[in-house]
Amino acid sequence: MNDVxxxxxxxxxVVRNLxxxxxxxxxxxxxxxxxxxxxxxxxxxxxxxxxxTFVRCINRMHELVPGAKQTGHVLVDGQDxxxxxxxxxxxxxxxxxxxxxxxxxxxxxIFDNAxxxxxxxxxxxxxxxxxxxxxxxxxxWDEVKDRLHHSALSLSGGQQQRLCIARALAIGPEVLLxxxxxxxxxxxxxxxxxxxxxxxxxxxxxxxxTHNMQQAARVSDATAFFYMGExxxxxxTEQIFTNPREPRTEDYVTGKFG
Amino acid sequence: xxxxKHTDKSYDVELDxxxxxxxxxGGKVEAEIALSMRALAERDSKLAEQVLSADQEVxxxxxxxxxxxxxxxxxRQPAASDLRFITTALKIVVDLExxxxxAVNIAERAIDxxxxxxxxxxxxxxxxxxxxxxxxxxxxDAFVDGDPAKAExxxxxxDLLDALYHNLFSExxxxxxxxPRNIRRANSLLFVAKHLERxxxxxxxxxxxxxxxxxxxxxxxxxxxxxxxxxxxx
Numbered sequence: 101m102n103d104v105x106x107x108x109x110x111x112x113x114v115v116r117n118l119x120x121x122x123x124x125x126x127x128x129x130x131x132x133x134x135x136x137x138x139x140x141x142x143x144x145x146x147x148x149x150x151x152x153t154f155v156r157c158i159n160r161m162h163e164l165v166p167g168a169k170q171t172g173h174v175l176v177d178g179q180d181x182x183x184x185x186x187x188x189x190x191x192x193x194x195x196x197x198x199x200x201x202x203x204x205x206x207x208x209x210i211f212d213n214a215x216x217x218x219x220x221x222x223x224x225x226x227x228x229x230x231x232x233x234x235x236x237x238x239x240x241w242d243e244v245k246d247r248l249h250h251s252a253l254s255l256s257g258g259q260q261q262r263l264c265i266a267r268a269l270a271i272g273p274e275v276l277l278x279x280x281x282x283x284x285x286x287x288x289x290x291x292x293x294x295x296x297x298x299x300x301x302x303x304x305x306x307x308x309x310t311h312n313m314q315q316a317a318r319v320s321d322a323t324a325f326f327y328m329g330e331x332x333x334x335x336x337t338e339q340i341f342t343n344p345r346e347p348r349t350e351d352y353v354t355g356k357f358g
Numbered sequence: 359x360x361x362x363k364h365t366d367k368s369y370d371v372e373l374d375x376x377x378x379x380x381x382x383x384g385g386k387v388e389a390e391i392a393l394s395m396r397a398l399a400e401r402d403s404k405l406a407e408q409v410l411s412a413d414q415e416v417x418x419x420x421x422x423x424x425x426x427x428x429x430x431x432x433x434r435q436p437a438a439s440d441l442r443f444i445t446t447a448l449k450i451v452v453d454l455e456x457x458x459x460x461a462v463n464i465a466e467r468a469i470d471x472x473x474x475x476x477x478x479x480x481x482x483x484x485x486x487x488x489x490x491x492x493x494x495x496x497x498x499d500a501f502v503d504g505d506p507a508k509a510e511x512x513x514x515x516x517d518l519l520d521a522l523y524h525n526l527f528s529e530x531x532x533x534x535x536x537x538p539r540n541i542r543r544a545n546s547l548l549f550v551a552k553h554l555e556r557x558x559x560x561x562x563x564x565x566x567x568x569x570x571x572x573x574x575x576x577x578x579x580x581x582x583x584x585x586x587x588x589x590x591x592x
Contacts, residue, residue: 314435341437343574353437355369356362 101138101302106321107336109136112305113158113275118172120153120162127153129329131172135322140297140306142320142337144313146357149326151309155277158307159195160188176275193221196273200280202260204252204267210235211248213263217271230270237303238266239296258289265296276300278308282315294319313353317341325349369434373443376426380447380454383419384498386412387454388491390461391557395487397468398550401476409465416458423451439571446571450501453560457494460553460560467546467553477533477543482526483551489519490554490561497564506572512565513577519558526551 113135120128128150143151156162214231235241240262282290324334333346397406500508533544
């Protein structure tokens with residue numbers, strides 16, 4: 101699929117007038133945007149701009165924070181995720197998440213980590229096959245196939261992060277949220293994660309939060325710039341980095357902040 | 359162009375340095391053209407020799423501008439208006455340097471013509487030279503001021519310059535038909551006119567890049583883009 105065709109895909113995620121609070125702090129202010137299916141959306145912005153809160157609203161992790169509140173709509177395939185009768189656990193099966201720090205279960209083996217989500221969700225089937233499939237999808241299989249029963253902590257940081265991606269992929273999500281997935285990794289491990297994101301885009305819709313603007317430029321189809329809880333600008337990545345419309349975006353991507 | 363400063367101030371210093379090198383280069387090229395036309399009008403081959411040596415400074419500045427652009431691209435990963443400025447610099451430096459070469463070509467023609475008796479004055483050639491210099495000056499001003507409206511005037515006025523060149527062509531052709539002894543000199547003047555017309559095209563290129571630099575829209579080759587049925591992209 102070429103990039104132009106991709107942008108014409110129907111919207112996988114639709115966010116309408118999303119507001120979020122931490123106690124009295126208004127962390128997200130009326131954010132509306134759409135993410136076409138099989139595309140990568142990068143969220144950029146300075147610390148505290150609401151970008152992590154935004155992705156945490158998509159899979160309803162924001163509501164777990166004490167004192168947190170949220171209004172507005174988040175739709176995946178047209179279904180309101182915050183509607184009544186939507187079980188957050190079912191939702192998170194469809195919307196996977198990968199965090200900044202690789203967080204494999206420390207007492208489990210590589211294999212057990214890969215299938216942990218399947219076991220927790222009571223999904224049956226051939227676990228060995230499912231583990232191999234998700235480890236291959238996460239481009240980790242060849243590096244770990246001979247030591248599947250070693251501790252997950254025996255892996256390097258980059259491998260641990262790809263293990264966490266495999267764990268998220270095992271349960272077959274349609275959307276993958278990534279919150280700074282490569283910020284703790286060296287450039288080679290980062291390049292592997294970025295290549296992986298491009299491959300996964302063929303099967304999934306991805307939203308990635310990143311502090312690294314070059315990373316956003318490299319991996320995403322569209323980029324959204326957040327500032328102080330507001331969505332300032334959302335457009336094709338090439339446009340945001342070569343010819344942003346908003347002066348605040350211009351200042352941020354050229355390094356004229358603060 | 360932008361009033362706001364970068365958080366890392368040394369980045370501004372590097373960008374300013376690149377900008378001032380380009381302006382120096384632009385100024386030198388303007389002077390070369392003026393000098394070469396004087397060498398022709400005043401029949402002064404010494405002035406023409408000065409053009410040849412001035413062009414070496416322009417060549418060195420081109421190398422410095424290129425190097426500055428490469429360093430900024432590699433070390434700063436510029437984006438948005440900075441990226442457009444640097445890619446513009448990389449392109450217009452080629453046009454400016456080429457204008458310098460055209461001045462050298464005119465100077466060489468002047469040296470050659472100065473060895474024969476003067477042909478009768480060709481007024482349109484003076485007008486063409488003035489118009490070309492005005493176009494170049496305006497394109498450089500548009501770059502300095504980040505003024506796309508001024509750049510668009512340059513693009514529009516290139517038609518005047520082309521019309522003048524075609525008049526001149528007929529005038530020189532008539533001179534040649536009048537007396538075959540005129541052919542060699544008239545032919546040299548025709549080359550000068552052609553160099554000036556080319557100079558105007560390079561000034562237009564600079565102006566087009568200024569529009570891109572400021573607005574982010576590419577105004578080059580509108581007809582070719584129509585054929586491909588593709589809108590201009592930022």
